[in-house]
Structures are given as C-alpha cells and as structure tokens.
Amino acid sequence: MNDFTSNGAFRQGGLFAVLLLFWVMLNNALTVETVVVGVIVAAVITALFKDGMSFLTDARLNPQAVLATFLYLGYFLKELIKANIALAAIVLSPNLPIKPGIVKVRTELKSPMGRLLLANSITLTPGTLTVEVGEDCLYVHCVMLESGDVNEATQRIAAGFEKYLEVMYG
Amino acid sequence: MNSILLIMSVVLAVAMIAGALMAVYAKRSMAIAILAAGAVSLFASVMFLILGAPDVAMTEAAIGSGLTTFLFFFVLRRVRGGEHD
Amino acid sequence: MVEGLLYLASMLAGAAFLLALYRFVQGPNAVDRVVAFDVLTVISITAIVLVALVENRIVYLDVALVYALLSFLGVIVIARYLGKET
Amino acid sequence: METLLDLIGAGLLVLGTAFLFLGGLGLNRMPDVLNRIQVGTKATTLGTLLTLAGAGFLHPDWALKLLLVALFLLFTNPLSAQVLARAAHRSGHVKLSEDGIDHLAEDQGDKL
Structure with missing residues (x-):
C-alpha cells in the first residue's frame, strides 16, 4: 500500500485535486469558466512542485x-x-x-x-x-x-x- | 440593521485607541509595542470593512498587519540591545 | 425575529471583544498579551462574518480568509521570537 | 420553511457568540498563562465554527466559502495555541502551584 501512495503520480494528482478544490471553494461557484481556469492554474503549479503534499502522501488509501x-x-x-x-x-x-x-x-x-x-x-x-x-x-x-x-x-x-x-x- | 454596525464601530474605535496608546506607552518590551501596532492595523481593517471598502480592508490587513509586523520583528532580531524585558 | 437575534449576537461578540481587550491591555507578561491578541483576531473574524450577513455581500468573506491567514502567521512569528528569548 | 432555516441559523449565531463571550470571560478569570491559552483556543474555535454554521444556514449559497474559512480555522487555531504554549514554557512564564506535577520540567532537568 505504501508503494502506491508514495509514487510520484499519486503525489502530483493529490496536489492537483487539493488545489482545484481550494480554487472552486474560494470562488464559491461551480461554473465552466471557473473550473477551466482552475484546471490550467493547478496544472502549472503541480508541474512546478514535484514533491506534492505531505499530508496526502503519508495517508493510507484503503x-x-x-x-x-x-x-x-x-x-x-x-x-x-x-x-x-x-x-x-x-x-x-x-x-x-x-x-x-x-x-x-x-x-x-x-x-x-x-x-x-x-x-x-x-x-x-x-x-x-x-x-x-x-x-x-x-x-x-x-x-x-x-x-x-x-x-x-x-x-x-x-x-x-x-x-x-x-x-x-x- | 444599521445599529449593529454602529455598535461594532464604537467597540472597534475603543480598541484602536487602546492599542495605539499601548504601542506608544509600552516601555518595557519592544515586542509588545510591535504587537500593539499590528493589532491597531487589524482593527482598522475591520473598520474599513464596516465603512464598505473590502479591497482597502484586504490591503490594510496584508500590508499594515502582515508585512510591517514581519519586517519589525526581523529588524528587532537583528538589532538587539536597547531592550530590557 | 432574525434581526433581533443578529443584534443579540453582535452585542455578545462586542462584549467578548471588550473582555479580551481588557486582558490585552492588562496582561501581566508578553505571552498573556499574545494570547489575548489571538482571541481578538478570532473574534474579529466572527465580526467580519456578521458584517457580511448584515450587508449581504459575499465578497467580505475573502477578507475573513486573508485575516485568518495573516493573524496565524503573525502569532507564529511572535511566539518564535518570545521562545528564543532567555 | 425558509423562516425555520433562518431561525436555526440565527440561533446558532447567538450560541456561537455566547461561547465567544465565555472565552473572553475565562480569559479574564483564569489565573495563569496555560489555562488562559486553553480557554482562549477552545472557546473561540467552537464559537467561530458555530457562527460560520449559522451564517451557512442563513445563506445556503455561501456554504463553500464558509467551509473553507472553517477548515482553515480548525487547522490553524490549535497550532498557534501549541506554539504559544511552548514559547510560554521555554521563556519561563509558567508557574505551577506547589504540589503541581510537571513532567516536562523534570525531563528537561535530566537533560541539562
């Protein structure tokens, strides 16, 4: 289980999801333009930070x-x-x-x-x-x-x- | 509804005056004076919000409270001396 | 009815604010004052939410978010400074 | 139906600010620093959470942003209390009563 949670793709996916969720909550709206802008910005930030978020990578996922x-x-x-x-x-x-x-x-x-x-x-x-x-x-x-x-x-x-x-x- | 905002602004005004007096008269510790100055600008940002200017309030909270307090503490850690607590 | 309860809530928050302010001014030592400062900022967040409810504008909640972030960082910086002393 | 939700929200607002008031009262009544930190952080955390929940009942369309503020407070409030408690203990402002138990001071005495 730990092999899976500590690999790079999972870390980056977790960071991407958290950033997108934060953006949508900050905008308080689930419209198309909000989500499109959020996806672009979150993808750029995820590409810049390779390590991801520690509190997701430590967690088990069962x-x-x-x-x-x-x-x-x-x-x-x-x-x-x-x-x-x-x-x-x-x-x-x-x-x-x-x-x-x-x-x-x-x-x-x-x-x-x-x-x-x-x-x-x-x-x-x-x-x-x-x-x-x-x-x-x-x-x-x-x-x-x-x-x-x-x-x-x-x-x-x-x-x-x-x-x-x-x-x-x- | 307006009386709620009136009560809040009176309380905030009292707090701002008390904080400013503390910042001026804190003789014993420089850290307390910096803290009081930061508190005054935090209350001022709520006051701006009550007056209907959320953008000014956000700037006041970021610059007046955040940046200035960090800068003062950074300098205080470098300088040391002339302080007795 | 709702307006009256909102009025009562703001009165209670104002009383709490004044009590914490008394501790902020009175506090015997520096840590007491920082604790009172922390409580004052959290009560201010509540006050911002109440103002947003009265004015009926969601933009005001952004200010509450910025406020929470900055007061947290400020308390951390001050506490690290005080802990390093002596 | 709408008025019932509004009433619940306003009730939660009053309850939350009442906890804030208790926190302010405790801040003035408690005798030493660590007890003040305890009252301050607990009462204000629950008070603000209840206030945010009440605002959510009054304006259901604000729920996401209110939830963000609540999550933020729930993570940062105990952290700042902990850092403050540590600073208070390290700078020697903590004075427990005569027969008070203090394992931390004992262990630090061993190390020195």
Whole structure:
C-alpha cells in the first residue's frame, strides 16, 4: 500500500485535486469558466512542485482508512463540544475548580502528520493542551490533573484518537 | 440593521485607541509595542470593512498587519540591545 | 425575529471583544498579551462574518480568509521570537 | 420553511457568540498563562465554527466559502495555541502551584 501512495503520480494528482478544490471553494461557484481556469492554474503549479503534499502522501488509501477518517471527524466534533461545555462549567462556577499540571503522554504514532493531528486533537479536547512534542511522547497540560501516572494519562487523553489515527497514518 | 454596525464601530474605535496608546506607552518590551501596532492595523481593517471598502480592508490587513509586523520583528532580531524585558 | 437575534449576537461578540481587550491591555507578561491578541483576531473574524450577513455581500468573506491567514502567521512569528528569548 | 432555516441559523449565531463571550470571560478569570491559552483556543474555535454554521444556514449559497474559512480555522487555531504554549514554557512564564506535577520540567532537568 505504501508503494502506491508514495509514487510520484499519486503525489502530483493529490496536489492537483487539493488545489482545484481550494480554487472552486474560494470562488464559491461551480461554473465552466471557473473550473477551466482552475484546471490550467493547478496544472502549472503541480508541474512546478514535484514533491506534492505531505499530508496526502503519508495517508493510507484503503477503505478502512477512509472509514476511520469519518469516524475520527465525528469523535473529534463530539469531544470538542464536550470540552467547551466542561470549560463553560469551570469558567462560570464561582470558585474556579482547577488544579493544573503537565503530564507526559506516550504515543506510538511514527508519521509526522499523524502526530500533528494527534497533538491538534488533544489541544481541542476537554481540559488538555499540548505543550511540547518529544521523540516518543507528548507533554500535555491539564486543567484538572489528579495523578502523575503516565499510563493512566495516556489511556485517558490519547487512546481515543490514536485508535483512529493508527489506521489512517500508521 | 444599521445599529449593529454602529455598535461594532464604537467597540472597534475603543480598541484602536487602546492599542495605539499601548504601542506608544509600552516601555518595557519592544515586542509588545510591535504587537500593539499590528493589532491597531487589524482593527482598522475591520473598520474599513464596516465603512464598505473590502479591497482597502484586504490591503490594510496584508500590508499594515502582515508585512510591517514581519519586517519589525526581523529588524528587532537583528538589532538587539536597547531592550530590557 | 432574525434581526433581533443578529443584534443579540453582535452585542455578545462586542462584549467578548471588550473582555479580551481588557486582558490585552492588562496582561501581566508578553505571552498573556499574545494570547489575548489571538482571541481578538478570532473574534474579529466572527465580526467580519456578521458584517457580511448584515450587508449581504459575499465578497467580505475573502477578507475573513486573508485575516485568518495573516493573524496565524503573525502569532507564529511572535511566539518564535518570545521562545528564543532567555 | 425558509423562516425555520433562518431561525436555526440565527440561533446558532447567538450560541456561537455566547461561547465567544465565555472565552473572553475565562480569559479574564483564569489565573495563569496555560489555562488562559486553553480557554482562549477552545472557546473561540467552537464559537467561530458555530457562527460560520449559522451564517451557512442563513445563506445556503455561501456554504463553500464558509467551509473553507472553517477548515482553515480548525487547522490553524490549535497550532498557534501549541506554539504559544511552548514559547510560554521555554521563556519561563509558567508557574505551577506547589504540589503541581510537571513532567516536562523534570525531563528537561535530566537533560541539562
């Protein structure tokens, strides 16, 4: 699978598709002239940049990965809304129940894009914020931190996202 | 509908005056003064938008906030000295 | 009804803007001010969307896009500068 | 039917700006830098996303461009929060409470 996604034609095709999609969204119209101009400009840019886009070339392209992407998006939006309700409760309560601390979270993700997405997701989920990215771990700031146990924190913070990102990027 | 734009422009005017005062009176750190100057031009671009000039707003955001802030920070990193934070 | 709700939304956004502005002026150290600046720019994007709704012109959304890009780059530059210090 | 969509859109607008207001309030109530970054980035991300969704309900023909702005915000907002948090920690502005746990400072102490 990786042989296929890392060859040049796939990379350039991905870049071309992303550029064309961006152009159409920027114009907010799907007319003939928009698409023609977009195809020409996107082809020129694709010819100039041979390497393509990294976040497409790292991704796997099998049915499980596509399914995992959608499940990941749903889970992410659910967590984002949960995070905001929790934060609203903290902000509105009169005596501010917080106990901040920075905890280490281990991750097995290898590809840079997968780790970027994991760090971004942790930043937007309940009471956690990625501070620094190490070699095999992330340092996460928590609003409410009861114990400094690394394994327990890994289970609680990262496991939900890692399950999907594992399938998407490996 | 016009009262919405009026409220927004009043809030923006307050923000612009506060940002400009901060840019002038930030004695401790040069970075804060540059940041405040960038903030003033960002608010100014929203103000231009309210006044009905999207092209001017885009130019203001690009030149006033983007280019000037980058240039100032580039120069600040080169110069160093005369600053105590 | 819709107009009233739009009015309420712009009032709330203005209040949020003023609160963030207070933190921007007051902030004890530089990082606090940069955080407040980030929040101010995101609220400004919301304000641009509200202006576009009131004036009923889609061109205004381009400004929101440029704004988001530039404020992001500005915050990155400032944060790198502050991180290099000390 | 048209008015129902408009009402949903306006409701989402009010909800989104209410989250923005909470973000501004939290920015003033939280005691230290990292907590402020947390409140700032989360509340403003969801608030702006809800506002953009509300605008999409009010004007369905703007949907593509609004989606572009939303995608852009969703990618850039947590990134700038992360860079800011790292800068705050490196420049020594972070002071946790007495019994606070800080693995990052411990690990950096080992390296030095």
